[in-house]
Amino acid sequence: MKTILLIYKSNTGFTKKYVQWIQEELNCTTIELKDASISEVAKYDIVIFGGGIHANKINGMKFIKSNLGLFKSKHLIIFATGATPASAVEEVKRFEQENIPNESNIPFFYFPSGMNYEDMRINDKMIMNCLKFVLRVKKNKNSAEQGTMGAISNSYDNSKQILIKPLINYVRGLLA
Ligand SMILES: Cc1cc2nc3c(=O)[nH]c(=O)nc-3n(C[C@H](O)[C@H](O)[C@H](O)COP(=O)(O)O)c2cc1C
Structure with a gap:
């Protein structure tokens, strides 16, 4: 049985909300980025990382980028939450291009959220x-x-539980 770790960084709660929905579906271990260590990450087969978009950058990606060597031996999946609607496909594509390391083939998922002043x-x-x-x-x-x-x-909240389905299906495919 493959083990799953979900690491996240959430400043205003949107990413955390999506994390809780994902956790309910996958029943995975979940930790905040501030509590994540390489020795802990090394124990898992599948690692999911999620963070909010902050001026076009995914919060917390430094941890992923500085440990890419470790993630090569794992299934790494990244998701981001942002105020940009999912229908703004060009902008969402740009989030992927500007944040996901080139040629890494890391699957990227985007979940619209909102603003929480x-x-x-x-x-x-x-x-x-x-x-x-x-x-x-x-x-x-x-x-x-x-x-x-x-x-x-x-302030507004466009988060929807149903939107996590593609990520859940992708991870379930890895478990099959
Ligand atoms: C300072 C700041 C910058 C932001 N920049 C963007 C952005 O460039 N694109 C976007 O879609 N959303 C942007 N947002 C909205 C956040 O990405 C959105 O609220 C996100 O879900 C926050 O996640 P969190 O609450 O888990 O930290 C920004 C929010 C703040 C506060």
Whole structure:
């Protein structure tokens, strides 16, 4: 029987929510990135890593990138959560291209989430307020800028449990 470890980094709770849904389905061991160690990771056959998108970068990817040698002998799966809707396929493709190491063939899954200003760290709140201000005062906003304004204006949650299905099916395929 293959063993599964799910490691995650979640600042405002969206990735954690998806992690809890994945954990319910796969019944896997789950740890926060801050508690993850190489010696622990080495014990598992399948490692799933998840983090929120932060200015186009997946939170916590440094841990994965600096230990790629170890992951070569494992099945590694990465997922990200972000405010970008899943229908923005070009942007989601860019998240994959800019975050997943080239030619690594690591499967990547993207789950739309939202914004959570209530649980946001103060420095992130400041970044978002600056961005809101810049967009508000900008004249002749293009459609992408208008979309971003709408996506960051308030707290909302577009997370849906059903969206984890492709990842679950992929991992179950590894177990078969
Ligand atoms: C400072 C900041 C930057 C963000 N940048 C992006 C981004 O570039 N693209 C995106 O789709 N979502 C972005 N988001 C939204 C987060 O990716 C989204 O809320 C994510 O699910 C957070 O995950 P977490 O709560 O698990 O940390 C950003 C949020 C914050 C606070």
